[in-house]
Amino acid sequence: MSQALVRTAAGWLLGLMLAVAAGVVAINVVNNSIASPQQPVREYFDALQKGEGEKALGLLHATVPQSSAAMLDGTALQTAAARISGVKYGDAEDRGGNRVMVPVEYTIDGSALRTEFLLEKSGTEWLFFHRWAIVPAALPVLDVTVVNENEATLNGVPVNMPNGRNSFAVFYPGEYEASLAGEYFSAPSTKATLSGREVPAAPLNLMTEATDGLKDAVGSKVKEFLDTCADAADKEQRLQPDCPFYHTTNNRVMDGTIDWSITEYPTVSIEPFGGRWVMAPLNGKAQIKAKQEDLFTGAVTQLNAVHDFSFTARLDIDADTVKVTPLLSY
Structure with a gap:
């Protein structure tokens, strides 16, 4: 009987050890996938390409500067992200203080670009799974001017241009294109590519001409x-x-x-x-x-x-x- 008990106990102990090992593996898999620092960034890119501005703003934890919000949702946002392709999420790099940097490489109109996202550990779920959040920051602003006009088109959306100028809060990365195509006056389109908050986009200046x-x-x-x-x-x-x-x-x-x-x-x-x-x-x-x-x-x-x-x-x-x-x- 004692030998049978020993064998049974050994079996249970082995099963427990295997279960613990499997649990550790599962926790590591989850922490390296859906609970990884890359996950909020993936969700953010997905929100950009779907034109879901409210979700993108929440994931970025960004504040909106005093400016027009016309580019922060719907068609304008989808258009900004439409030319992003070949997205590759790099390994998280430790930045100390429970913070990591996640690099993202991609192309816009064939140009290779890179954006770095700073994230911090914001807690855990179910004791084991990490929770990460993008460190809050203000959205960048894109300045647009147009000669002798009070309106223009930006990323396919008509926008007001009081006294021929306006500033627009924008998400990144993305491409923004301004144009003017009226019956009497028009301007060649001009583009700006924004890869990050730290690198401000060049102003878009529409040089209006008589048609x-x-x-x-x-x-x-x-x-x-x-x-x-x-x-x-x-x-x-x-x-x-x-x-x-x-x-x-x-x-x-x-x-x-x-x-x-x-x-x-x-x-x-x-x-x-x-x-x-x-x-x-x-x-x-x-x-x-x-x-x-x-x-x-x-x-x-x-x-x-x-x-x-x-x-x-x-x-x-x-x-x-x-x-x-x-x-x-x-």
Whole structure:
């Protein structure tokens, strides 16, 4: 009986030792996987790519600086994280004081980047499993400016730009792209890649330009003004009409023969100045044809002259209309 008891006890002891060993292994496996320092970082990246800003903010334990929150959720956030690929989570590196650093390597648009996350042990669960949390810090801010506009598009989302500028709190890593594509004014898109809080992103500056559509519309109105002016000069038979062009001569020009035409229309150039849009001087050429009589000899000859002219105009634009007001000096 004693030998049987010994064998039974030995069996139980071996089973207990194996169970303890298995438990230790299981604890280590859990602490190196779902309870590892990498796990909050994995969950954070997952939240970024799903556009779950509230969850990402909670995992990052970040404070939001005074700025626009337009980039912190939904489409804007998903777009920022959409080009992150090839994510690799490195081994945790001890930083002392129950803190570790988890490096993450990835690419954005083919560029290899690295972000380091500082985490601290925040306790245990079920006595054995570690609990880790990303050390709190403030979110970085991305500055955006746009010339002579009060709105723009950032990561596909329309954003307000009071007085042509705004600041946006952003998550990292991510890519942020600003653009402006209006009917009358547009700007080439510009991008900034943010890999960490410690490395501020370069400001995004949108250099607004008049669209070809606006230039064509203004050019059409300038052409209409000049053609109307030339027609009125013909009807009134005037050498010096109320137009940007005129002709002077010592000869007598015969009534009924004066014929004005525009041979070269101005090229329209629209530039920002002093918070509004102004037109560069409008330069062109006008031709006059007529019959003229020399007052000394009485000889009649054909007048055919081309004159350079230049004038300015005021440009007024609202949501639906373009108005061009010629400014002539006589």
